[in-house]
Amino acid sequence: MVALKDDGSVVAWGDNNVGQTIVPIEAQSEVRAVAAGWFHTIALKNDGAVVSWGQHLAGQTTMPFQANSGVTAVAAGFNHSVALKNDGLVLVWGANSHGQTNVPVEAKSEVTAIAAGANHTVALKRNGSVVAWGRNNGGQTTIPTNAQSGVTAIAAGGFNTMALKEDG
16 A cells, blocks of 8 residues: 655555565655555656656566656556656556557657556547557457547556546
8 A cells, every 4th residue: 555645755555575665765755646556656756756666577667767857647557657748748667568558659649647557558638538558358448439539537447447528
């Protein structure tokens, strides 16, 4: 478990077999968002930099250099990590066993929100459309017709994706 406190510090607890509950110094203050994967955690600092810790078997805790600044949101899947830059660019790193880090052309710009499922990634575009990629064993990356426009929020579960339409 991981929690973000009002003072911008992060607290983590539970199983610590790969260091996922040992919060690094960089994430002990000035954090504005956190995301927990299966065995890793991501923190977004107030200055737009990303800090990650825990299991590193698939590279999910080694951020690309673009994640050092300008990040506005983070998400964590089973063993992949996602960051949204202030210019709408999506960064994904870590395991790619199901294509979850292969960002499609449609998600390379004008993205306003991100979500990570177990082995899939989802992006909400400025125009209200949704793009999803990665594992599709339960239809989680097949966007239904009624979610191809007018979407205002997204979420990803282990093997499912949800979209909130502007009409509620």
